[in-house]
Amino acid sequence: MSDVVSTGQLAVGTTPSSGPPRRRGAAALVGPAAVALTAGGALVVLAKVDPNQPGHYPTCPFLFLTGMYCPGCGSLRALHDLTHLDVVGAWGMNPLLVLVVPVLLAFWVAWTVRSWRGTPRQRVIPALWINVFLGLVLAFWVARNIPALGPWLAP
Amino acid sequence: MSTPNEPQNPYGEQPQNPEDPFRKADPSPEPPAAPQYGAPGYGAPQAPQYGAPQYPGTPQYPGGPQYPAAPPYQGGYGPTPPPNYLVWAILTTVLCCLPLGIASIVFSSQVNSKFAQGDYAGAASSSNKAKQFAMWSAIVGGVFIVIAFIAGIAGGFSENSNY
Structure with missing residues (x-):
């Protein structure tokens, strides 16, 4: 039975109806706990090592190659501000990241609850929502490179 | 599927089910048992998982009404959406x-x-x-x-x- 369980998350090409039985309870929380520990450890490092100081982290690849901001530029400094509970500073660095963090937290909570109950993922987000998010990312990408909007959107 | 009909058939055949199919003494009662558990489509992996803990209840006849509880598992899960990453x-x-x-x-x-x-x-x-x-x-x-x-x-x- 454990052989079948180990393929539960990774089986992509299988037919959707062939859901294998899953672990439940504490044994199923290994994944969410590992993600929480990894993210928490990264945030601790990010809180201690200031990305506002030069030389601590490499430059964004897109900015380095093109000289333009990408939607992720400033996200590391925004996360650093969030670890110090400076939401206003984080918003000034990357408002997209400030909006995305609660969504990611909600996804993690839903994943943990599903793992605990042993139920597979049933509901899917409407594709329209993802498309709206995609449009938001693309618009943000363009807008933060417009000099007139730079004071609000650029990092 | 014909799930509303299936829980009714086992009621009539229930005195046979705890005796014959699980002790495997007689292969002839297996065809009535096969559409009962195999027809919902998930086959072997789920049948031992959810079905097996209910079998100790079936020799006593109050265990019989638990059979209608099995189809909501399959109907409720439905097709599992693939991960969208x-x-x-x-x-x-x-x-x-x-x-x-x-x-x-x-x-x-x-x-x-x-x-x-x-x-x-x-x-x-x-x-x-x-x-x-x-x-x-x-x-x-x-x-x-x-x-x-x-x-x-x-x-x-x-x-x-x-x-």
């Missing part, structure tokens, strides 16, 4: 390198739209593409970071870390 797409978009992460979001959206339309094969295909783009986005970003660190050791590190 939306979280990976978001993470690689916001924290990593861009064009591949954007493509991952596009395919992530396709997974959900195709699944909602019943195109399960197409949804699985988009799921695979979303995974590939998110993975390569992370790999490219990781390679760039490694190169940047090597360049930083060589002396040309970023003046300000605009990450």
Whole structure:
């Protein structure tokens, strides 16, 4: 039975109806706990090592190659501000990241609850929502490179 | 399916079920047992999981009404949606390198739209593409970071870390 369980998350090409039985309870929380520990450890490092100081982290690849901001530029400094509970500073660095963090937290909570109950993922987000998010990312990408909007959107 | 009919048939045959199929003394009662558990479609993996704990109740006849509780498992689960890797797409978009992460979001959206339309094969295909783009986005970003660190050791590190 454990052989079948180990393929539960990774089986992509299988037919959707062939859901294998899953672990439940504490044994199923290994994944969410590992993600929480990894993210928490990264945030601790990010809180201690200031990305506002030069030389601590490499430059964004897109900015380095093109000289333009990408939607992720400033996200590391925004996360650093969030670890110090400076939401206003984080918003000034990357408002997209400030909006995305609660969504990611909600996804993690839903994943943990599903793992605990042993139920597979049933509901899917409407594709329209993802498309709206995609449009938001693309618009943000363009807008933060417009000099007139730079004071609000650029990092 | 004909699930409303199936729980009714075992009531009439129930004195046979706890005796014959599970002790396997007589192969002839197995065909009535096969459509009972095999027909819901999930086959062997789920039948021992949810069915087996209920069998100790069946020799006593109050266990019989638990048979209608089995179909809601299969009807409620339905087809499991393939993973759309939306979280990976978001993470690689916001924290990593861009064009591949954007493509991952596009395919992530396709997974959900195709699944909602019943195109399960197409949804699985988009799921695979979303995974590939998110993975390569992370790999490219990781390679760039490694190169940047090597360049930083060589002396040309970023003046300000605009990450």
